[in-house]
Amino acid sequence: MSVVIGIIFFHHQPHAGYTTPTPTSRSLVHKTLLAREHRGEMKLFSDLVGAATSASGNAISAALVPLIWASSYLQTDPLAVAHSILKTTPLIDGHVDLPVLFRYIYGGDLASPKVDYKGELQGFVDLPRLRKGGSGGFFSIAYVPCTKIPEGEREDFNAPTWQVRDTLEQIDLTWSLAEYYPDDVAVVTTPQELRSAFKSGKISHLIGIEGAHSLGNSLSTLRTYHRLGARYLTLTHTCHNAFADSAGATAGQALPPLHGGLSKIGFRLIDELNRLGMMADLSHTSDDTAKDVIKHTKAPFFFSHSGARAVHDHIRNVPDVLLDQARDSGKDGIVMVAFLYPFVGPEGNAGISKVADHIDHIASKIGRSKLGIGSDYDGGFKFADGLEDVSTYPKLVAELFSRGWSRNELRGLVGENLIRVLGETIRVGDEVRAKGALPDVATIDGRPDNGPGKPTFDSEPCKRSNAGLVK
16 A cells, blocks of 8 residues: 555655655656646645544545545546546536527427437437536527618617616526436536535536627616626627627628727626626627727626637637737636637638647647637637537637646636636626725716607607696
């Protein structure tokens, strides 16, 4: 037993009660362990041994911990390493359009005999495939289409909209999933809730809103969504809105600017997101919008499903100039890389290796601790070859391990980086509110119920509606 322990412990400083033999040689395995310890990967191992020693007071019993740990830590098969990581670290996908699938294919009817989340659903996501892929959860996206405006015309941002209703219905759908499948699904809003769900074997469903057009151009609506569990807002989809400029269509057609980035009320939207502790998602926004947000926000920057424009030149991908700005801002943040093939590369050149190229390039700019996975499953119809659905996550983890990513770096990529950024965003909100910031009641200029032209209780419509009620 002591010989085996000695192999594992040859460089690690042991806890009290352990005697560390000096190794007679340094094999390739030894050198690998040493190099990875220098990158901090042995900390969890050290903590496990310390906890076991403290609890048992018995070196023989505690020795079981390093042996169990070594059985997975010394594993070098990339796919086996990937599976071992996903057993202990929650993989959280930053962008999954599952509510869209339920709404448009199944009519939002979870009670329908055609709907079985525990069986095989149309699309790319269901519980069996999530389990197979080692998923710890994902952001379940409430998405409704933005209004397409003919070229040369401008949307009336003060017009009443059905988009708020439909967004609320999609938020409700995510909550309803947790009621229909209570043993498998947990709707969570904080890192603590997420870790608790993972520990209990449930798959976390966090809520994101895709596009500020879903606000009905109201900051009050944003607060309502937050109270219902939403923890990020994508500032635009493929259309400009009252708050910000969009990059344009997924097919790659850029839009001429409307505001030149954030609008006047768009800056106030960012302030309100900061106050709430809610992430401002920059995927889909124009470069100028993203520049404004990275400069203005108090919270970490956040891209939920994008790639590197230097790897594949698409308007939805992040250019190096933005990655450089994000790095130089000194702020924490994350870019979650999408699998949808138009963002990854052209058909025929959009496989796992290409997705890994996007990840590696972004990491070269902002560091590996600021990367995540944001597949966009159920938000399109074709994904990178080899990443066809949620069951395939381990393949990407294995590819990156083969490229030299350490286990700790991969734990960050699959979930810990996002958990950190979410926690920091919530902390910023707590800090802003502690300083006395109150809800912003700003509305868009020219709104009929705001300013000149606002109806009064003496107006004819009010007199008619109140007839018989006022004595």
